[in-house]
Amino acid sequence: MAIRVMLPAAFARHTEGTKQVQSEAATLPALVDDLGVKFPELGAHIKDEDGTLRKFINVYVNDEDIRFLGGDTYQFQDRDEVMFIPSIAGGCK
C-alpha cells in the first residue's frame, strides 16, 4: 500500500524542492513521522513542541479535509492523494 503525498511550495523549501513523495504510512501521525525521516528539516518545522502536526497546517485526502474522515484515526487507502496546505497558503515564485 502506498499513498502519494503532495507538498506545496511553502513546504518545498524544507525538502530541497521535492513537491511529491510516496509513503507507506497508515495514518496521519505515522505520515508526519515518516516525513520527518525522509526530510528531517521539514519534520522539524511541521511539528509543534509536542510532536504533533502544527494546527495551521490542513491535511486533505482526495479533496476532503482529513478532519471529516476521522482525523488521526483515518486509515489511508492505497493510492490516496494526501495534501498538506498551510491554512492560508500561497507563496512568491
Place this chain on the structure above:
Amino acid sequence: MSSACTPYELYSKESGKSYGNQPLSICDESFTPLEVRYDLEAAKPLFTKKIVEAGPDNMWRYRSLLPIPEGFEPDLPVGFTPLVRAKNLGKRIGSQNLYVKNDAVCFPTLSFKDRVVAVALANARAFGFDVVGCSSTGNLANSVAAQSARLGMKACILVPADLEPAKILNTLIYGARLVRIDGNYDHVNRLCSLIADQYNWGFVNVNLRPYYAEGSKSVGFEIAEQLGWKLPDNVVVPMAGGSLIRKIKKAFDELVYLGLVEKKHVRFFGAQATGCSPIAQAVKNNTETITPQKPSTIARSLAIGNPADGPFASRMIRETGGWAEDVSDIEVVSGIQELAETEGIFTETAGGVTTAVTAKLIAQGRIAAEELTVVCITGNGLKTTDCVADRFTLGRAVRPRLADFEEYINELDGVAASAAEPELALAGGN
C-alpha cells in the same frame, strides 16, 4: 492628496521572522499567517486628527496606516460609508444607543470587500502582477472584477458553482474571467492556494492576503472618527474567515496608541449563521481550536467552513469579554426585513445574520440597552434578492381609475366593501 506612508513590512508573530514586502502570506518557518507590521512611532506625525480630517472623503484619508506602496496614488473613492444612528431598530430590539455602519453602500460594488480589494490591488500592481484573482463567496469576486477593470488588470475569479445569480452577473459584467468550481468555498480556496503556487498571479486573498486584510482596518478608523474620535462600547461583526473583526480591533488599538482616541474597553461580538458557525462554536466552547464544518446556510457570503483567522478571532473575542452567536436561516431573513423596515437599509444575508445576532445578544443580556453598540453591515440586499423574493406577493394589477384604486386600498386595509360604500357615496356629494 499625496501624503507619506508609514514604513511597514510583513512579519510572523509566531517565529518573529521579518519578510520585508513581497507577495507572501505564510511564514516558511512556522507555517502561520504573516501580518503587516508598521513603525507606529513613525506614524505619530503622519496620522493625526488634523491630517486625517483634511484628507479625502474616503478610506484613503487613513492611508498612512494602510500598506500602500510608495508612489501609488489611489483614485477610487472607496469607503467612508455612513454610520447611522439606528433609533427605530434599537427600539425594536431593545437598544437606546445603536448605530449601523452601512457598508451596503460601499463604492464601487456595495460591500466592505471594496476596501480590502483596493489595498490588495495597489500592492498587486506594485509587485508587477498582470493577472489578479481570488477565491470568493461573491462580494469579493464583484469587487476584484470591478476594481481590476478600472486599473486595467486581468482578473481570474474562482467561486463555488452554486453562488447566487446576482453575484455571478455582477462579476461577469466587468469582463472578468469567472471559473465556477464544483465544490464549496473551502474547496475553491484550497485550489487557489495550489494555483498561486503554479501561476504567477496575484491572488488578493492568498498570496496578497496580509495586505488585503489590512484594508478592513478602515472600517474601524471610520467608526471611531464618525463617533467623534471615540470608541464604542460594543461592535457586532459578521464572521466568515474571521479577519474583519480582528482588523477593526487592530484599528482601534492603533488609534489608542497614537492618541487619537481615549483608551476604552471595547467588547467584540461575532455573528454567524448556524449552518456555518465554526468560530461561534469555538467561542462558545472557550477554545481556539476550530472544528471545520460543511456549510449549509443561505448566508453564502459567510459560508466558510474552515476559517483561516478563526483561531485568532475566537481568542480575541473572548479576551475582550465579547461573545459570538449564530442564528437560523429563518432568523436571517427576518433580520434582513427588520433592518429594512426600521432603518430603510436593505442588506444581504450576511447583514441579516448580524442584525438577528445583535437582537439575540441584547435579548440574552450580553449587550445592555444604554451601551453604544455599532452593528457592521457589510453587504447589499440587491445581491441576494432570491432569499426574500418569496416573502412578498405582488397583488393584482389595478385599472388606472380612482374608484378602482380606492377599492383596492380598502381591500388591502381590510375594509369590507359594504362598510366602505356609504362613505364613498357621501364623499361623492350624495
